[in-house]
Amino acid sequence: MAGGKRRVLGRGVPKHRKELFPSSETHDSQDSHVPEIPIPETPVDxxxxxxxxxxxxxxxxxxxxxxxxxxxxxxxxxxQGARQTLHPDGLWFDDNTIANVITDIFQAHFCGPWINYKEVDDANKTRWWNQFKARFIWSRDLQNIVEKEYSEKAAKRLSDMSYNVSVRTLGRPYWMGETVFANLMKKREDEKFLKRSE
Incomplete structure (x- = not known):
């Protein structure tokens, strides 16, 4: 320090600053009970x-x-800090991020020999939608358009996935069970046979 003076610790510290760091004697005598957090009364999905x-x-x-x-x-x-926000002016359904997330969701719960989205039962569609909602947020005024865009993107992704497995690669992917794969291949063969016989 300039002038050779040594500063005495504890001096010149504002009173409110000293209270931020109480001595151990003060700390031990304080009640260490943490107040309970109130439960919100608003209904939650x-x-x-x-x-x-x-x-x-x-x-x-x-x-x-x-x-x-x-x-x-x-x-x-x-x-919500970990969830991504959907907005037409930002991250939207034309971004590959959305297609990748939908693909991941489908692969995690692909339990039927579905060739297209119309064949998927309502329970699986709801499960997939809820998984999607857990990954993204959007404003309420965009709800209808997000649902529409999601349905279109989901239909496209499922058709592409089914085609890639049953026509392009002709091999069972790691995320699809053996029975589902066998039934999908059988369904695809039946579909080809029906088209040829027409």
Whole structure:
């Protein structure tokens, strides 16, 4: 320091600054009870609730897990940082990111010999849609157009995947079960036979 003076620690520190770092004696005498977080009263979509609760389970250690219902709004705000936002002026369905995510979702739950999206049962379509909603967010005013764009992209991706497996590569991919693959190939052969016989 200039002038050779040594600064005495603790001096010149504002009072409010000293309170930020209390001594151990003060700390031990304080109540270490953490207040409970209130549960939000607004209804939450069930699939979203399950997604956010799974985040709590996977991001907390057993010592810090609370057995009561988690603060879903708090977890939603954290998780939305990890979710990508869809908007026509930004990330939208013409971006390969969307096609890749839909492909990943389909591959994780491909349990039928589907050649096109119309053949998929409603339960699987709903599962896939909920998985998609867990990966992206968008404003409410875009809900109808997002659903429409998703359906179109999902139909295209499923047709492409089915064609690639049953016509182009003719080999079972790692993400498809043996029975599903055999049934898909049989269905494709039947389809070819029907076209030839017409």
């Amino acid at each position: 069930d699939s979203e609730t399950q997604y956010f609760r799974s985040l709590i389970i996977h991001t907390t250690t057993p010592e810090t897990q609370n057995t009561s219902t988690p603060n879903v709004e708090h977890v939603r705000s954290i998780a």
